[in-house]
Every structure is written in C-alpha cells, then in structure tokens.
Amino acid sequence: MKEALLIIDVQNDYFVNGKYPLHEPIAVLKNINALEHYFLNQNLPIIYIQHINNAPNATFFLKNSLGSQLHKGLLLKNNSTIIIKEFPNSFLHTNLLTTLTELSVKRLVITGMMTHMCIDTTTRAAKDLGFDNILIHDATTTRELEFNHKKIAVDDVQHSYLAALTKFADIHSTEAYLSTYKQV
Secondary structure, eight states, rough: OOEEEEEOOOOOGSSSTTOOOOOOOHHHHHHHHHHHHHHTTTOOOOOOOEEEOOOTOOOOSBBTTTTTTTTTSSSSTTTTTEEESSSSSTTTTTTTTHHHHHOOOOOEEEEOIIIIIIIIHHHHHHHHHHHHEEEEEEEEEEOOEEEETTTEHHHHHHHHHHHHHHTSSSSEOOHHHHHHHHHO
C-alpha cells in the first residue's frame, strides 16, 4: 500500500519566539526529520502543509510573514510538494485529495503541529475520505488550553486527542513506526 508522509503546519510561529509557540516543537521536528529521511530514502511522497491565516483578526500565520514560513529545519527540496491551506482541515478547499489520488497514495503517515486542531481535523477527514491513517504521536504537539476558567495541561490535551483519534488512525511512536513499517 503506497504511503505518503503528511507534515502539517511546521511553521515558525509554533516555535520559540513565534506568535503561538507549542510544547517542545524542536523534539517534534527531530522526529519529523527522521521520518523525512526514511521517506526520502524510500522515494515515497512527502507533502508539506502550510497554513496561511487570511482571517481579518488573525494573530499568527499572517500572509508573507516570517512566522508563516515553513521551519528551516525541515528537509525541503526545490521540488517539494507544499500545499497551502486556510482551515484546520488540510483537505478543505485545497488540492490535497487530488494530489494524493494522482500519487496513488492509500496510507497517510500524519505528523505536525496542533494535535488538538489541525492534526485532529485532518486525521478525521482523511479517514472519512477512505485513507488508512498512521498518526505518529511523538511527531505531533499541542499546547495548554483553557475551558470554563480551567487550565488543561498540555499532556492532558495531547493524550485526550490522541485517545480519541484511535478510531481514525493507528497511533505509533516514530521509533515504532520506523522499526515496524520500514521496507527492507
């Protein structure tokens, strides 16, 4: 079954000194890099998703800003596939589905930023569209949230969303994925 690595929103605003920093983004980036190396070595597709926020009240991922740029630590090539999105769902009003169909991809290996938003929404949408999903839990991250004047710890946010996503994806660590799915 042909796989593609989907890397969602690994952009500067999610890192230290960005406008919306997430929990331990450098550790997540290192795991994403390990997956990039594997997919590049296997000559399998890697698709980068870049969120550009065009909303009038947007506070981060502003068009043409340094914060909206894909992080320089990614292994981007001149011919890398980059899909721009405006919504949490990477399929909504983008050519992601068309791109995956043209590449004959049936399984997505999902990584990236904001487990509680874009990872969650895209994983659910991919399952609805018939993709076999693998979510790499240590190649995703989130942040502390607040609801009803109560702070929700980052680990609780991450684990709650991952627990809910077990219905939409097989969930593995980077190491487990690379040791289980590596093609010999």
